[in-house]
Amino acid sequence: MANKQSEKRLCKKCNNSRDLFVVTYDISFLAIIDYQVLKELLLFMETTVQGVSGAQASSHEIVMDVRDITKSLPLGRERIEILKGLSFQIQRGEFVSIVGPSGSGKSTLLGIIAGLDNPTTGNVLIDGVDIARMTEGKLAVVRNQKIGMVFQAYNLIPTLTAQENVEVPLYVGKHKGSPAARAKELLDLVGLSHRLGHRPSQLSGGEQQRVAIARALAADPPIVIADEPTGNLDARNGEKVLELIATLRDQTGKTFIIATHDQNVASHAGRTIRIVDGLIAEIDSTGGRIVQ
């Protein structure tokens, strides 16, 4: 929770930007809000995070269990079927890619398993808890505790330094200890200890994505989900980011799930789930090494 020192620091930022402060509510959505609203939000998060703490601990080997999910949306008088009944399980410590052509439903699926959207039917169990029909308030808490998100466009807060960007989730969650120390440790892990004070505009695309990955790990979620994490990078930097994800998977034992349209990117994962036209066409399980 934000202590006096952090509030002071945030307040200074607000003054610099005319009482507007860019925050990530649960690091899934970026929003520009008034500083007063930010403080209320942090208080709200403190109470709601405490509210679902019972769902946190689990020794399930299956970290994600997706059961026959569908997603359809109204389109004029018709309904468009985007996902047509997908089932799969992901084990703790796997590096899985969801691959498919444009329009196959990857982003829709990712949004549902990340708790950003509800399926029309079916279930999504994360650590044994079904998130499919949770209210938005509870989903926000699940996202904060269970899921770290990485986006194609990095979604870093432009007015904050690399270190401050990584600290943000630590003010929202129940982190014990110094957010600054944790942020430095994570930036060191992603090879950016020499860029702590740089703002996003002063970092290369690959470096920004490394900061975003460090931020996704900040609240220590068991699952990190990345939507086209190399989509804005050239081949060399994309390769580096994928190698980093594989290394972090080995070092942390966390589960990494990436969505991509690029088979080459997908092949870095231990297991590939291929989606075509809203259905699973193939699950390649030649890899799928589990960290013990």
Ligand SMILES: Nc1ncnc2c1ncn2[C@@H]1O[C@H](COP(=O)(O)OP(=O)(O)OP(=O)(O)O)[C@@H](O)[C@H]1O
């Ligand atoms: N809100 C919406 N309303 C209507 N159709 C939608 C909506 N969202 C997605 N779709 C349709 O659902 C299909 C799947 O979209 P989705 O974004 O999940 O695909 P994708 O595999 O991630 O594609 P891409 O790789 O191009 O991002 C597409 O045909 C898309 O047009």
